[in-house]
Amino acid sequence: xxxxxxxxxxxxPYILVLGMGGTxxxxxxxxxxxxxxxxxKVSVKNLLKNAGVDSVCGCKVFSKQVANVxxxxxxxxxxxxxxxxxxxxxEDPLLKGLVITHGTDTIEEVGIFLHLICxxxxxxxxxxxxxxxxxLPSNALLSDGPKNLADALKWVSSEFDDYPxxxxxxxxxxxxxxxxxxxxxxxxxxxxLQAAHCSPIDNLTPAWLSLVRFVLLTLETDLxxxxxxxxxxxxxxxxxxxxxxxxLQLLLKSGMQGLVIAGTGLGGFHSAWLPGVLxxxxxxxxxxxxxxxxAGLVSRDIPEKEMDGMVASGNLSAPKARIGLQLALxxxxxxxxxxxxxxxxxxxxxxxxxxxxxxxxx
Ligand code: SIN
Numbered sequence: 001x002x003x004x005x006x007x008x009x010x011x012x013p014y015i016l017v018l019g020m021g022g023t024x025x026x027x028x029x030x031x032x033x034x035x036x037x038x039x040x041k042v043s044v045k046n047l048l049k050n051a052g053v054d055s056v057c058g059c060k061v062f063s064k065q066v067a068n069v070x071x072x073x074x075x076x077x078x079x080x081x082x083x084x085x086x087x088x089x090x091e092d093p094l095l096k097g098l099v100i101t102h103g104t105d106t107i108e109e110v111g112i113f114l115h116l117i118c119x120x121x122x123x124x125x126x127x128x129x130x131x132x133x134x135x136l137p138s139n140a141l142l143s144d145g146p147k148n149l150a151d152a153l154k155w156v157s158s159e160f161d162d163y164p165x166x167x168x169x170x171x172x173x174x175x176x177x178x179x180x181x182x183x184x185x186x187x188x189x190x191x192x193l194q195a196a197h198c199s200p201i202d203n204l205t206p207a208w209l210s211l212v213r214f215v216l217l218t219l220e221t222d223l224x225x226x227x228x229x230x231x232x233x234x235x236x237x238x239x240x241x242x243x244x245x246x247x248l249q250l251l252l253k254s255g256m257q258g259l260v261i262a263g264t265g266l267g268g269f270h271s272a273w274l275p276g277v278l279x280x281x282x283x284x285x286x287x288x289x290x291x292x293x294x295a296g297l298v299s300r301d302i303p304e305k306e307m308d309g310m311v312a313s314g315n316l317s318a319p320k321a322r323i324g325l326q327l328a329l330x331x332x333x334x335x336x337x338x339x340x341x342x343x344x345x346x347x348x349x350x351x352x353x354x355x356x357x358x359x360x361x362x
Pocket of ligand 1: 072
């Protein structure tokens with residue numbers, strides 16, 4: 001018998017569905033255009049009730065409403081609370097796995113966050129944490145939410161031992177690693193995993209499973225979750241034609257601790273920012289450069305030798321690099337308290353998977 005994350009005494013294996021909001025919980029008042037809607041209106045309890053789900057594969061299904069928001073409004077507090085609940089769940093011997101219903105707009109951040117704070121633990125205990133959501137609100141005629149929820153419950157409860165524990169995303173009949181989620185289309189039903197390595201959920205691709213095992217093997221530790229008031233301040237600045245030095249100068253006066261530059265192409269930035277970037281590194285501001293293209297690798301010393309105090313993001317997009325840098329800065333802070341010598345650069349290097357997205361030379 002154990003007490004679950006909502007404080008119930010549980011005696012049988014169970015699956016927990018955490019509700020965060022999003023379009024999957026959205027309601028449209030306009031039957032002619034379901035894209036006019038409000039996210040985060042239906043409770044997760046009612047999503048399960050409407051789908052007629054009470055148990056799957058011999059596991060009772062319970063739910064907890066963590067938030068019910070449009071994910072554009074996700075806060076550091078939400079992430080801290082969600083992370084702590086997930087870890088608590090992983091430690092419960094009767095919990096089989098977790099499904100999280102979430103808005104697709106920032107599911108990219110949540111996917112990398114969970115992967116970095118508990119992907120290793122989930123893999124070790126053989127439990128799956130599955131993020132899902134929808135592109136159409138719950139009352140749209142062709143809403144994708146019910147099928148996505150059913151698929152997520154299927155993936156989380158799948159009986160096969162050789163499907164590794166870890167953080168995943170499920171949309172449009174496909175499954176990918178949570179760290180690979182990234183919304184790269186405004187309306188397509190498979191938008192959150194269009195750019196991801198993924199597999200059909202009903203016909204798993206052996207190559208995808210091997211890749212998943214490889215990525216999870218490279219995850220040697222989990223990073224600590226920042227307390228809700230202790231998330232380091234990290235900004236994203238996108239480089240563009242005609243960039244002005246003032247934008248960076250303003251940020252330098254702000255008190256930010258880290259900066260992600262969403263650079264052009266291979267991660268370069270406008271030379272108008274060079275003096276500001278040099279100033280930032282002198283002030284000890286951590287800088288990561290990634291590519292505004294949204295895909296591919298940004299590698300050390302490519303195309304030019306790396307500046308001191310700056311690191312390349314590997315295959316992390318700007319929003320993912322931002323979460324990775326926040327977690328790295330927080331981990332350094334905690335290591336200092338425990339007097340363990342480390343650097344944010346060393347920790348950040350382990351947040352990105354450089355070999356995961358190979359460069360193809362034709
Ligand atoms: C949201 O991210 O909360 C709204 C958009 C969506 O879920 O697709």
